[in-house]
């Protein structure tokens with residue numbers, strides 16, 4: 001058991017993400033679909049986290065709190081997956097290396113347990129990160 | 136009484152299914168049921184009926200609250216913003232029709248703006264590779280009728296294009312593929328054991344980010360040359376087995392997705408995939424096709440290319456079209472803080488750009504044209520809700536294989552709501568007056 005583990009983060013589409021973006025990104029269902037990190041059972045064990053625990057994911061480019069869930073399309077030890085959306089995009093590598101395309105797949109991240117920190121709603125997360133005042 | 140409308144086009148993903156059926160109320164104002172579409176498509180049609188939909192433009196006030204404004208005021212704001220800006224960025228276009236895209240291009244030319252579509256964060260690197268070495272491709276109909284070798288490389292249609300396999304690539308019984316799935320061999324290359332990979336005859340669970348090596352190793356195997364014991368985590372015997380599967384078919388297709396376009400090496404991965412396709416044509420017939428995401432991102436590339444000469448990331452600030460991804464691309468422009476006004480339509484960069492780029496949107500004057508509330512509308516100064524294209528208005532769209540298909544209107548938008556095309560025309564008229572263009 002460790003306080004934190006390092007994994008390789010990728011993001012991408014899931015069918016739940018597709019349904020959630022069409023049913024409304026202001027809704028909690030968007031957070032349920034995309035405010036998660038899919039981890040291999042062996043990595044969850046290494047971290048000493050139960051399924052459905054909130055964790056903080058940190059990269060060189062930022063950090064975000066998401067809920068850790070067991071990989072639905074595993075096994076993939078050493079690789080973690082956050083569905084595409086504002087949660088993933090808070091930590092992925094934005095460098096395009098002169099291609100225009102950020103490096104959405106393959107960002108080294110650190111994961112630590114953060115039981116007491118909340119997972120924000122999608123729009124709320126982006127507004128907070130950008131310092132937008134909302135009335 | 137209700138009416139059933141058949142042969143409706145689903146405006147969600149690049150598969151652009153054209154066999155959807157919807158049931159509407161007698162007066163054509165309510166959409167009641169959807170048949171044949173997948174869960175995502177169904178949700179897209181039904182969400183248009185939500186009672187809590189925003190139906191009028193909203194302008195953000197000093198205290199952060201929204202004030203409802205008329206479409207006229209919204210068009211004034213947008214035209215003034217574009218007229219004043221030195222380097223506006225007009226981004227999105229992939230969830231609207233080609234007619235609206237074309238009006239948008241006229242606006243962009245007058246406003247001397249940078250224009251980009253969602254290829255910027257999806258198949259932009261594919262477009263670069265295609266410009267490098269070309270693309271031997273075909274239509275989805277040919278695949279349905281002929282393909283007996285189907286490779287999904289770094290894509291997961293079970294989740295991203297849910298009916299792709301049942302309509303075109305794996306299950307249908309075509310002219311030369313009479314036994315459906317039994318007539319085809321399916322290979323999936325993915326670092327995860329995805330739901331698509333679970334269906335495959337062979338799954339190559341590649342080490343993430345090592346696609347270039349594996350593509351090259353397959354080219355080596357095709358030539359029968361020496362290979363190291365393992366490449367990208369895949370044993371040499373397995374690579375030779377897949378090379379044999381590929382070259383023993385009568386007609387093969389490589390579909391590829393974000394797994395190759397968004398990993399390091401980017402456009403070079405696609406160069407290698409296209410080169411592999413070329414090599415395979417020495418043994419049999421092989422094609423390659425990008426799995427385009429938004430239902431009309433392909434159309435946006437077509438309209439840009441037809442009107443400006445380049446498919447995305449076009450910079451018109453000097454009065455003529457320049458194209459230089461890395462310089463003229465949205466994520467780079469925003470991250471470098473070069474943009475002084477942001478116009479978004481038919482996409483959600485707030486959710487799908489890296490946060491460092493989204494911050495660039497929040498800092499400047501901005502307009503978001505979108506039927507939904509999104510992270511982009513959440514950081515924009517003006518939100519203009521419009522009719523759902525493909526549901527509440529028709530228009531031309533391009534499927535992922537570049538086949539144009541006309542979307543259909545199936546239900547009326549809420550009273551008084553405008554379509555993308557109508558709102559853009561209002562902006563264009565105003566901008567012409569402001570800039571003194573006839």
Ligand code: SF4
Pocket residue numbers: 145146147148149150151152171172173174175176177296297298299
């Ligand atoms: S596969 Fe794509 S186009 Fe077809 S119904 Fe589903 S979302 Fe719509």
